[in-house]
Amino acid sequence: MTLNLFDTYRREVREFVPLKDGIASLYCCGPTVYNYAHIGNLRTYIFEDVLRRTLELNGYKVEHVVNITDVGHLVSDADDGEDKMEKGAARTGKTAWEIAQIYTDAFMEDLKRLNIKTPTTLCKATDHIPEQIEAIQQIEAKDMCYRTSDGIYFDTSKDPNYGYLARLDVEGLQQGARVDKGEKRNVTDFALWKFSPPDEQRQMEWDSPWGKGFPGWHIECSAMAAKYLGPLFDIHCGGKDHIPIHHSNEIAQAHACYGTNLSNYWMHGYFLQTDKEKMSKSSGEFLTTSTLIEKKYDPLAYRYFCLLAHYRSDIMFSWEALDSAVKALTRMREAYHRWSDGGSVPSDYKQKFLSYINDDLNTSRAIALIWDLIKDNAVSEADKKATVNLIDQVLGLEISLWQPARVADIPPEAIALAEKRQQARADKDWATADQMRDELAALGYKVKDTSDGFEVKPV
Ligand code: AMP
Ligand code: ZN
Numbered sequence: 001m002t003l004n005l006f007d008t009y010r011r012e013v014r015e016f017v018p019l020k021d022g023i024a025s026l027y028c029c030g031p032t033v034y035n036y037a038h039i040g041n042l043r044t045y046i047f048e049d050v051l052r053r054t055l056e057l058n059g060y061k062v063e064h065v066v067n068i069t070d071v072g073h074l075v076s077d078a079d080d081g082e083d084k085m086e087k088g089a090a091r092t093g094k095t096a097w098e099i100a101q102i103y104t105d106a107f108m109e110d111l112k113r114l115n116i117k118t119p120t121t122l123c124k125a126t127d128h129i130p131e132q133i134e135a136i137q138q139i140e141a142k143d144m145c146y147r148t149s150d151g152i153y154f155d156t157s158k159d160p161n162y163g164y165l166a167r168l169d170v171e172g173l174q175q176g177a178r179v180d181k182g183e184k185r186n187v188t189d190f191a192l193w194k195f196s197p198p199d200e201q202r203q204m205e206w207d208s209p210w211g212k213g214f215p216g217w218h219i220e221c222s223a224m225a226a227k228y229l230g231p232l233f234d235i236h237c238g239g240k241d242h243i244p245i246h247h248s249n250e251i252a253q254a255h256a257c258y259g260t261n262l263s264n265y266w267m268h269g270y271f272l273q274t275d276k277e278k279m280s281k282s283s284g285e286f287l288t289t290s291t292l293i294e295k296k297y298d299p300l301a302y303r304y305f306c307l308l309a310h311y312r313s314d315i316m317f318s319w320e321a322l323d324s325a326v327k328a329l330t331r332m333r334e335a336y337h338r339w340s341d342g343g344s345v346p347s348d349y350k351q352k353f354l355s356y357i358n359d360d361l362n363t364s365r366a367i368a369l370i371w372d373l374i375k376d377n378a379v380s381e382a383d384k385k386a387t388v389n390l391i392d393q394v395l396g397l398e399i400s401l402w403q404p405a406r407v408a409d410i411p412p413e414a415i416a417l418a419e420k421r422q423q424a425r426a427d428k429d430w431a432t433a434d435q436m437r438d439e440l441a442a443l444g445y446k447v448k449d450t451s452d453g454f455e456v457k458p459v
Helices: 039-057 084-092 096-113 124-140 170-175 215-227 239-259 288-295 301-305 320-340 348-358 363-375 380-397 413-427 428-441
Strands: 004-007 012-015 023-028 061-068 121-124 146-148 153-154 189-195 211-215 233-239 265-268 272-274 445-450 453-458
Touching: 004 265, 023 039, 023 211, 023 215, 039 061, 039 096, 039 233, 039 288, 039 348, 039 428, 061 096, 061 146, 061 215, 084 096, 084 215, 096 265, 096 363, 121 215, 121 348, 124 146, 124 153, 124 211, 124 239, 189 215, 189 233, 189 239, 189 265, 211 215, 215 233, 215 239, 233 239, 233 380, 288 301, 288 380, 301 320, 301 348, 301 363, 301 380, 320 363, 320 380, 348 363, 348 380, 413 428, 413 445, 413 453
Parallel strands: 023 061, 023 233, 061 121, 233 265
Antiparallel strands: 004 012, 146 153, 153 189, 189 211, 445 453
16 A cells, blocks of 8 residues: 655655655654743644654654754744844853753653654754754855855855745745845845854854854754755655745755755644644743643643644644543543453454555544444454554554553552551561562552552552
């Protein structure tokens, strides 16, 4: 069965054909680490994780590269305003390097909480300054950039295909430009290298052939993607806001440096919105996985909520919708944990599942298929379990790992024995503690010490 994916570049669903047999190379734009990722950002990473898992299900070894933007991303994508990292440093009273580390660690924790697979390569922009300088030199050698008083800019008029990804009306933009271009030759030109302001000591700056400064945001992605995946690889992803600026600029840079489109397929996740505006770090409601956990939500219920919609449609966040996702996921997990092992996946369900997920990642139909399966009396419970295991390889809801809440099922005498054991341990009366453990085992329970006491479970 073929895998078909929507390619923003061609604006059509295309069969996925890898450049190298058996390998899928995937680059996903990662976080700008000046703040926590909000659950909107995380929706994009969940979509990319489903893509990776689908590629794996189809037998590909996935080379999955994600960058960490720890320098160069200015408050406005149009190269104006402060550097987001230095701004984050000023907000928190920490150094730009410290906040990069704090929010990179938080990002890794978010991936774990949402069961998003760790990228095979995670690369920081600040660890790749020489590669970025070299890429800018290649652009300079093609005479496709120029110098202004504050930096080196890509001259987009030198790339006849500039903006094709976004179907940008470059001429219209140029003529209708009311925005102040400053020293830029074209409104769409963008910074490759910014000079450190003469009157200000930046925390993050490097020497370069053009003067002390820091790289623009766009060059980091094309330079690192080419380093780890080659000048042309299979799939490049990001949120849909990247189509008109960031990814258009990455493609222009790759035209100049390597004579390629950088990636064969360009895929974009749509937005999570709150109250009709997109969730963003600078405005609106800013929700993180920690907010969810504080409010006693399982982050995987948020993952379930995201998977109910197609990645190419915007979704509206609401607590009511998340509550429904919690209920549905709990029902699904409870059903699963009543079933026995040892079954196999019925071929009609396997076929259906593959046809849905290989049809541009139709996760909502895959979820609906699980509900059909739960109700289907013609399928044995063991086969149902095997089928959910298969589907969950892609959905990543960790259905098999979930532990039903059993506290209510534990008889009071077992709890009493566990309490006596804990007291004995506190008294360093190991013989009594061991005896209580054995008595518990005889009742069919085991006890585990936890950070806040103990947990009793059936053996
Ligand atoms: P950033 O950390 O701002 O560079 O963004 C990280 C990723 O999240 C990028 O791929 C963005 O396109 C994406 N993104 C930003 N806001 C949203 C949103 N509200 N919903 C979904 N994805 C988003
Ligand atoms: Zn990027």
